[in-house]
Amino acid sequence: xxxxxxxxxxxxxxxxxxxxxxxxxxxxxxxxxxxxxxxxxxxxxxxxxxxxxxxxxxxxxxxxxxxxxxxxxxxxxxxxxxxxxxxxxxxxxxxxxxxxxxxxxxxxxxxxxxxxxxxxxxxxxxxxxxxxxxxxxxxxxxxxxxxxxxxxxxxxxxxxxxxxxxxxxxxx
Numbered sequence: 195x196x197x198x199x200x201x202x203x204x205x206x207x208x209x210x211x212x213x214x215x216x217x218x219x220x221x222x223x224x225x226x227x228x229x230x231x232x233x234x235x236x237x238x239x240x241x242x243x244x245x246x247x248x249x250x251x252x253x254x255x256x257x258x259x260x261x262x263x264x265x266x267x268x269x270x271x272x273x274x275x276x277x278x279x280x281x282x283x284x285x286x287x288x289x290x291x292x293x294x295x296x297x298x299x300x301x302x303x304x305x306x307x308x309x310x311x312x313x314x315x316x317x318x319x320x321x322x323x324x325x326x327x328x329x330x331x332x333x334x335x336x337x338x339x340x341x342x343x344x345x346x347x348x349x350x351x352x353x354x355x356x357x358x359x360x361x362x363x364x365x366x
Contacts, residue, residue, distance in 0.1 A: 209317045209361075220326065228340030250269070293296055303334055311324060337365065338363035
């Protein structure tokens with residue numbers, strides 16, 4: 195998955211090249227969607243983990259507002275807990291977050307009233323609209339591989355099983 199992104203994404207110019215074949219277009223669009231989803235998943239898992247494990251935020255909060263009061267309350271409460279309880283809270287957050295995403299993707303896969311499309315917009319060409327929902331390849335089936343491929347928390351979230359002929363990913 196990372197290979198197809200590296201092949202078509204041009205980080206120096208901030209541009210994207212559109213593949214020639216429909217199969218490659220679909221693979222690229224789904225990989226980019228997966229990367230985007232997992233990038234946000236990692237952000238929120240990082241945030242939750244920071245609240246549970248650190249008494250102080252990485253950067254001090256300058257204003258007294260609802261956000262800063264919640265931050266203080268979370269940190270004061272969670273950092274007083276023993277390590278095992280903190281680990282279980284993080285495990286619960288991980289499981290809940292991946293479960294929500296899995297359920298949302300399943301709903302998209304089973305949506306009876308339309309199709310999910312993604313528009314790739316290169317700077318130098320026309321926008322290409324790609325249907326990424328499929329009757330044969332469900333998005334929710336790709337989630338575990340997306341997490342394994344793109345997440346810094348992959349070892350906490352996904353199990354990988356390999357044999358000579360296949361690789362399988364499963365959300366923990």
